[in-house]
Amino acid sequence: MTVKLSNLKPGSKARRRSRRVGRGNNASDPGTYSGRGMKGQRSRSGGKKGLKIRGLRRNLRSMPKLKGFNKRKSLSIKPISLKDLENKFKENEIVDLAKLVKSGLIKKKDRRVKILAQGKITKKLTIKAHQFSKAVEKAVKKAGGKIVILSDKIELKKR
Template sequence: MSLRAHTVQPKKDSKPDSKRVGRGVGSGKGVYCGRGIKGQRARSGGKSGTLYIGMKDDIMRLPKLGGFKSPNEEKGVVNVNRIEAKFEDGEEITPWSLEEKGLISQPKKGVKILAEGEISTAVIVKNCDYSSKAKEKIENAGGEVNPNE
C-alpha cells in the first residue's frame, strides 16, 4: 500500500483526542457540557469530596507504617554445604555463578559465604565476602578464596 495523504491512519492503539466541551450546541457537548442542569455537580469544583468519603473506610483499615527501609542492600547468604552440593572440583564461585545455580537471586547486591556444613570440593571463590571459618573450610578442602587479592 502506498503512503498518500488519504491513506494515513493513526497509530494502532492510539487514543483519540478527547472531545472539547462548551464549543457550541452543534458539537454535541455544548451548553451544559455533559454536566446536566444545576446542582452541586454542575458547578465548578462540585464533584470533589465524594471519592474520599467513599474510600475513607478502606483508608482507615490500612495499617500505619513505621520504620524505614535501609539504604544498605542485604547480601545473599550461601553456606558451604550448598556449594558442596552444586559445584565440582576446580570450579570458580562468583556471585553470577551462584545465581546460575539458583543459590542466590540478586548477584549485584553481593554474596557472603558462611561456614554451615562441610565441604570437600576444591573450589575457587572470587568476588565474594566470607566468614573466617568458611575461608578455613574451603582452604582445608584444597580450594582458594579470592586468590587475586
C-alpha cells in the first residue's frame, strides 16, 4: 500500500481531549476557578446576572418589558350590500364613510368599505367607497348614480 494524502488517517488518541473545568474539587481534578477568576461577586454563582452599568440601572428598570412580536394588523374590508344602501338613503344623496357611520352600517373604526351587489338599487345615489364589485358598477350606472373610488391610503389629519 502506497502512502498518499487520501490514505492517511490520524493515529489512535492523536487528538487530545479538552480539559473539563468546573466539575468539583478533588486532588486529581483541576476544578477550582473554572475561568471565573478568583474571589468577588462575579466569581460566585448568580453574581454577574445582577450587575448593570450604574448609570443605566434606573433607566433599565423603568423601561417596559416588551416581549414577542406584534404583527401589524391589516386593514379589513367591511362589505356593504346594495339593498342596505337602498333602504337607508334617499334619492340623489351622496353616500360616504361619514354617512355610513351615521346610518349604522359601519363602525367608525372600519376604514375600508366594499360595496357588493346583493339586492337591487333604484335610487340615484353617488357612492364613495374603496372597492366595488363589477355588478354594483353596472347597477348604479343603470339607476343613474355615480361611483367614486376612494384611495386605500389612510388620510392623516393636518395639525
